[in-house]
Amino acid sequence: MDRRAVSSINTDQECPLDDTDSSSALFSYIKQMLMEDDTQESYSIFHDSLALQHTERSFYQVITHNYPPSSSSPHHQSPEQSLSVSSSDSSSSCSTNSTSSSADSPFRSLPPLLPHSTFPIPHNFFFHSNSTQSSISTTLGFFDNPLAEISDSAFLQQFERGVDQGTRFLPLHTTPFNINVDPNNTAFSSSFTKTKTPPPQMLIKTEAEGEPFLAGRKQRQREEYEADGRSRKQSAPYMDDSELSELFDKVLLGTGLGKGVPPDTTHETILTNMFGGDASKSDEEVVDLGTLLMLCAQAVASGSSPSFAKQLVMQIKQHSSPIGDETQRLAHYFGNALEARLDGTGYQVYSVLLSSKRTSAKDMVKAYRVYLSICPFEKLAVIFANNSICNLSEDAKTIHIIDFGIRYGFKWPALISRLSRRPGGPPKLRITGIDVPQPGLRPQERVLETGRRLANYCKRFNLPFEFHAIAQRWDTIRVEDLKIETDEFVAVNCLFQFEHLLDETVVLNNPRDAVLKLIKKANPDIFVHGIVNGSYDVPFFVSRFREALYHYSALFNMLDTNVGREDPIRLMYEKELFGREIMNIIACEGCERVERPQTYKQWQLRNMRNGFRPLPLDQRIIDKLKGRLRDDAYNNNFLLEVDGNWVLQGWKGRILYASSCWVPA
Numbered sequence: 229m230d231r232r233a234v235s236s237i238n239t240d241q242e243c244p245l246d247d248t249d250s251s252s253a254l255f256s257y258i259k260q261m262l263m264e265d266d267t268q269e270s271y272s273i274f275h276d277s278l279a280l281q282h283t284e285r286s287f288y289q290v291i292t293h294n295y296p297p298s299s300s301s302p303h304h305q306s307p308e309q310s311l312s313v314s315s316s317d318s319s320s321s322c323s324t325n326s327t328s329s330s331a332d333s334p335f336r337s338l339p340p341l342l343p344h345s346t347f348p349i350p351h352n353f354f355f356h357s358n359s360t361q362s363s364i365s366t367t368l369g370f371f372d373n374p375l376a377e378i379s380d381s382a383f384l385q386q387f388e389r390g391v392d393q394g395t396r397f398l399p400l401h402t403t404p405f406n407i408n409v410d411p412n413n414t415a416f417s418s419s420f421t422k423t424k425t426p427p428p429q430m431l432i433k434t435e436a437e438g439e440p441f442l443a444g445r446k447q448r449q450r451e452e453y454e455a456d457g458r459s460r461k462q463s464a465p466y467m468d469d470s471e472l473s474e475l476f477d478k479v480l481l482g483t484g485l486g487k488g489v490p491p492d493t494t495h496e497t498i499l500t501n502m503f504g505g506d507a508s509k510s511d512e513e514v515v516d517l518g519t520l521l522m523l524c525a526q527a528v529a530s531g532s533s534p535s536f537a538k539q540l541v542m543q544i545k546q547h548s549s550p551i552g553d554e555t556q557r558l559a560h561y562f563g564n565a566l567e568a569r570l571d572g573t574g575y576q577v578y579s580v581l582l583s584s585k586r587t588s589a590k591d592m593v594k595a596y597r598v599y600l601s602i603c604p605f606e607k608l609a610v611i612f613a614n615n616s617i618c619n620l621s622e623d624a625k626t627i628h629i630i631d632f633g634i635r636y637g638f639k640w641p642a643l644i645s646r647l648s649r650r651p652g653g654p655p656k657l658r659i660t661g662i663d664v665p666q667p668g669l670r671p672q673e674r675v676l677e678t679g680r681r682l683a684n685y686c687k688r689f690n691l692p693f694e695f696h697a698i699a700q701r702w703d704t705i706r707v708e709d710l711k712i713e714t715d716e717f718v719a720v721n722c723l724f725q726f727e728h729l730l731d732e733t734v735v736l737n738n739p740r741d742a743v744l745k746l747i748k749k750a751n752p753d754i755f756v757h758g759i760v761n762g763s764y765d766v767p768f769f770v771s772r773f774r775e776a777l778y779h780y781s782a783l784f785n786m787l788d789t790n791v792g793r794e795d796p797i798r799l800m801y802e803k804e805l806f807g808r809e810i811m812n813i814i815a816c817e818g819c820e821r822v823e824r825p826q827t828y829k830q831w832q833l834r835n836m837r838n839g840f841r842p843l844p845l846d847q848r849i850i851d852k853l854k855g856r857l858r859d860d861a862y863n864n865n866f867l868l869e870v871d872g873n874w875v876l877q878g879w880k881g882r883i884l885y886a887s888s889c890w891v892p893a
Contacts, residue, residue, distance in 0.1 A: 515547045517559040518777070524566055525773040534570065541567045550803060554788035558781055561807045562773075565814035574815025581808040583667065596638075598797045602790035604862050605877050605885050608853050609723055612875055612887050613756040614643045615849045617719045620754055624717035626656045630710055630750065632702065632743070633725035634661035637678040641685060648689035656692040660710055665699040672699040702729065703739035707749050720747050723758035724885065727825040733767055734819055744838040748892045755840065755890040761876070761883045762825030764813060776813050780806060782882045790863055828874050828886035835890055842873035843889040850875065 524540035527533060541563055548559035568574040600607060621627050627647070631639070640659065648654045661679055665671030679695035686693035696711055712718060729740040747755055764775035783806060791798045812823045826834075832842070850870060857868050869876045877885040 515543070517544065517547060517555050520544050520547075521559060521562055521566075521777060522770075522774065524563075525770055528566055528569060529769045529773075537566075537570055541570065551793065551799065553793070554781075554784040557788075557802060558777075558784045561802070561810045562777065562780075562814065564807070565811045568811060568815040574811065574817075575820045578808065578811045578816055578820075581804065581811060595797050595801060598791065598795070598801070602863075603786065604857055604860065604866055606723075608856060608868065608875075608877060609758045609885065609887050610639050610642070611853060611856065612849060613639065613721055613723065613758070614646070615852065616756055616843075616846070616889050617643070617721070617754060618646060619846060619849075621655075621717040621719065622650070624655055626658065626713070626716035628658040628660070628712060628716045628718045630660045630662065630718065630720045630747075630752070632662045632720070632722035634659075634663055634675060634678055636674075637661070637682050639721070639723070640682060644682070644686055644689055644691055644693075648691045654689075654691045656694070657686065658694045658696070658713075658716070660696045660698065662698045662702065662705070664701070672697055675699050701739070702746075703742040705743075705746060707746065710750055712750060718750060718752040720750065720752040720755040722756070723887075724760050726757070726831075727760050727762070727765075728822050729824070730819060730822075731765065731824060731826075733765075740834070741838055744835065744840070748839045751892055753891070754843070756887070757831070757835070757890055758885065758887040759828060759831050760825040761828050761878075761886050763827055765824040765826050773814060776810065778882070779884070780810060782879050782884065786863075786865075786879045789865070828871075828876070828883070828888070831886075832872075832874070832888075836893075839893050840890040841893040843891060845870060845873055845875065845889075 520540060520543055524537055524544060527537035527540060544559055544563035544566070547556070548563055549556045550560045551557075552560075564577075565574070568577045617627075617629070629640070629643075644657065647657060659679070659682065661675045663675040666673050675697045679697050683693055683695055698705060698709060726740060726743070729743060730738050731740045732738045762775065762779050764772045764779060766772045766775070784802070787798055787802065809823050812821055816822075835842075853875065854868055857866060865880045867876070867878045867881070869878075874886045874888045876883050877887075
């Protein structure tokens with residue numbers, strides 16, 4: 229019987245592994261990662277020393293007009309400097325069986341999942357921002373130095389005295405001024421803004437209809453959301469080592485993830501939350517950040533008035549904040565991207581954000597816990613992939629998984645545990661892990677470390693295992709590099725990675741189609757394809773900007789609904805993930821723009837054009853996914869629907885992710 233001819237086999241029996249047991253396999257896997265985290269623990273998420281040095285410099289400039297040179301400090305060898313490795317191959321392999329393992333990699337440091345933040349966020353930091361009035365609410369207690377001994381009242385008194393003296397040199401105005409303190413600058417840089425001046429009514433023409441897009445409107449004051457909104461958040465603060473075991477249980481055993489009482493949510497749509505709301509609760513006009521963003525995008529696209537675009541960027545930056553509400557955070561990162569595009573430094577800024585990633589494995593697990601606690605997207609996509617592969621490969625003696633974008637291998641511990649308990653004995657598992665090469669002298673470091681860890685994990689389950697690592701550009705891989713053997717079940721898996729490949733709008737012979745042709749030539753028994761569903765892979769800037777604005781407004785709204793605003797992991801996640809992606813989408817063009825998602829319907833046509841046909845969905849798997857979404861008590865605004873052969877996931881009606889199964893036609 230052709231395994232690919234049917235969507236499922238043995239429908240009368242349940243799968244041998246209950247998916248509630250899958251997280252326990254992941255528990256042991258990441259616990260092993262944390263025990264190897266010695267070389268990475270020296271890196272901190274927040275660089276308080278840089279903030280302290282910046283503050284000291286400002287005081288020295290006021291008092292002595294110069295800053296003493298930094299004293300020489302002993303040189304500390306980095307983990308990269310402590311390793312010496314040479315490699316000339318683009319791929320490596322390791323294997324193990326039930327009694328031995330040869331997967332011994334010289335790379336012991338664990339690369340990060342999420343990059344660190346570049347601004348200090350103390351545990352007791354709080355900043356409240358309103359576009360109609362400015363307030364100063366900060367703390368100096370986190371500097372941990374003699375400067376922190378200055379009382380807040382004394383410091384603010386001196387600061388306000390200096391402002392009063394400085395304003396004597398300003399021309400007279402009939403409208404009073406307030407000092408708007410930037411909460412991200414520890415040196416208290418200030419800007420002057422007029423207060424209680426309603427913004428002008430602004431009209432924006434859309435590209436197609438020519439009708440008003442969004443006019444200035446009233447919305448509720450943002451402080452009205454603060455009191456009740458904060459009390460409904462599920463906070464995920466940092467935990468010390470004594471609580472790490474409990475953290476493992478919550479992250480990997482599935483206990484407590486999504487089990488809290490879902491916070492109350494309003495019936496407003498995402499666009500209402502973003503661009504305006506009910507005006508009945510306030511007579512005071514606030515800045516319409518959505519209108520400002522769209523107006524600025526059109527000014528940037530036209531290129532006719534750079535000075536006007538700069539003024540709009542300054543207004544956006546003035547009324548936005550990375551620690552404000554969801555709208556202010558969204559506007560902050562889009563404003564930064566617009567500014568970089570105007571300055572022509574988009575790719576340089578993006579490269580800095582991309583290369584500044586250095587987060588310890590312990591912080592990585594905490595960030596992963598927050599993600600799994602509030603968002604089911606990745607969890608359900610992995611359950612869909614594992615069940616689809618297992619249902620079709622239950623009679624295979626050797627299973628070969630080709631994973632495009634293996635990263636840290638989080639997808640496979642549950643499958644390994646399931647295969648080890650298969651009736652009749654476990655099969656041999658071969659995994660070809662494919663990833664992009666890492667910068668530096670060790671391009672294979674991350675994928676080799678993943679293979680070594682998976683090999684050790686398979687050894688504990690007495691599962692014969694072989695791992696083959698490939699770290700190179702995906703469009704340069706040949707079928708021979710995959711080392712496919714006869715009489716083995718071949719499964720190709722790629723979850724949320726294809727959107728980083730260039731398409732035909734950049735180059736005619738594009739990598740996106742080249743990789744699909746490679747997969748077809750490999751002739752797999754199943755191809756599990758997960759995609760980010762987005763419509764901002766278009767060359768027209770204003771259309772791309774608008775679609776990206778809608779997409780990320782849903783993501784910021786999802787985080788704001790489920791995580792407290794002061795949560796440091798949320799701040800890191802938004803800055804280093806969302807902020808980096810937005811910078812690439814808005815400020816980069818051509819080959820430099822690598823964030824290029826398409827809709828699942830576009831992927832349907834592309835896959836069929838490259839010689840694939842979809843497999844019908846297994847209703848048992850769909851029921852299992854809906855049961856997990858319900859039983860784990862995720863927020864009711866998460867959705868899981870089926871459209872044809874696609875499983876769709878989203879938030880408040882917006883489809884964000886989709887998964888499907890394919891075979892060569």
